[in-house]
Amino acid sequence: MQNKINNITIALAGIIQAISLVKELAQTGKVNEVAFQTCIQSIFATHPENATVVFGNLNQIELGLENLLQLYSPHFAANRTTIRQTFAIIRLQKKIARSPKTVSTLRDRIEQAKKQAAYFSLTHPNVLANLGDTYLKAINTFGFRFFILGNQRFLNVRENVDKIRALLLAAVRAAVLWQQMGGSYWQLIFSRKQIKMSAQQLLAELKDQQRNHYVTT
Numbered sequence: 001m002q003n004k005i006n007n008i009t010i011a012l013a014g015i016i017q018a019i020s021l022v023k024e025l026a027q028t029g030k031v032n033e034v035a036f037q038t039c040i041q042s043i044f045a046t047h048p049e050n051a052t053v054v055f056g057n058l059n060q061i062e063l064g065l066e067n068l069l070q071l072y073s074p075h076f077a078a079n080r081t082t083i084r085q086t087f088a089i090i091r092l093q094k095k096i097a098r099s100p101k102t103v104s105t106l107r108d109r110i111e112q113a114k115k116q117a118a119y120f121s122l123t124h125p126n127v128l129a130n131l132g133d134t135y136l137k138a139i140n141t142f143g144f145r146f147f148i149l150g151n152q153r154f155l156n157v158r159e160n161v162d163k164i165r166a167l168l169l170a171a172v173r174a175a176v177l178w179q180q181m182g183g184s185y186w187q188l189i190f191s192r193k194q195i196k197m198s199a200q201q202l203l204a205e206l207k208d209q210q211r212n213h214y215v216t217t
Contacts, residue, residue, distance in 0.1 A: 005191070007181040009068070009198040010051035010061060012086070014042060014174030016071075017064025018167045019085050025160055025167070026150025035063045036163070039170035040122055043131065044114045046107075051181055054174075058206045065199050065206075072196045081149075088146065089168070090185070093175035095142050102141050109134040125159060132165030135172070 018039045025031045038060040045054040055061045071079045096102050113130045120126055139146075146168055154160050187195070 004182055005194050005198045006202060007051040008178065008183045008187065008191075009065075009195050009202065010055070010058075011174055011178035011181050011183060012195065013061050013064030013068045013199065014039075014051075014055060014177060015064075015086050015089055015171050016067045016082065017061060018171035018174060019082060019089070020063060020067045022148060022164050022167045022171075023082075023150070025163055026148045026155055029151070029154035029157070029160065031163065032063060034060065036167070037123055039167055040128070040131070043110060043166075043170050043173050044117065046110070048177070051177055054177055058202060058209070062203070062206060065203050068199050069196065069203070072192070085146070087185075087188075088144075089171045090175045090178065090183075092139065092142065092144050093172050093179065095144075096138060096172065097176075097179070099141065102138055106134065106138055109137075125162070128159075128162040128166045131169050132162040135165045135169035138169075138172075 017035055021031050021036055021039060038055050041056065042054045048054045052058060052061075058065075067082070071083060073079070096106070109130070113127055113134065116130055117124070117127045148155070148164065155164075
């Protein structure tokens with residue numbers, strides 16, 4: 001049971017990490033490159049053994065776990081936007097899952113982008129433009145709109161727009177993982193305590209690994 005909760009928590013952290021990077025990019029024009037690369041890499045992890053494998057390791061999902069814990073802070077009102085956006089992504093993923101044609105198109109486009117990334121690089125502008133267009137075509141089917149509050153100076157830059165759309169595709173991919181690991185709306189409501197404890201334990205485990213690495217090196 002704990003392993004299931006951990007996998008659900010990691011998948012949820014993946015959604016939140018992608019959403020957090022969208023906010024960072026929209027408001028500052030910059031992004032945490034390690035966390036960003038992790039999100040893009042996760043899109044191509046189509047046959048994972050567990051949730052952690054999708055993101056590489058716990059180090060690469062640290063930002064998402066930390067931001068997930070913030071949702072349980074006393075300043076709940078300040079986190080309502082992130083919560084609403086997380087629910088919106090999960091709802092979008094459910095709509096996509098009910099459309100075999102959209103799922104097939106996404107699968108084909110992601111496979112194409114994966115080959116492109118192997119030729120160029122994971123975060124090459126051409127790859128990000130391809131992923132951004134893939135996201136746009138998928139959501140247009142459902143009339144979905146993800147509202148982003150940011151600085152127009154950054155939001156008007158084409159490269160930033162491609163990055164934001166690619167991140168939203170990564171958020172949808174994490175929502176797929178959330179569903180595969182047994183995640184549901186009811187768990188977001190009734191398993192909040194278990195998810196919070198799982199995030200705390202995973203972060204504690206991560207900090208121990210980082211300390212041990214520091215000592216041995």
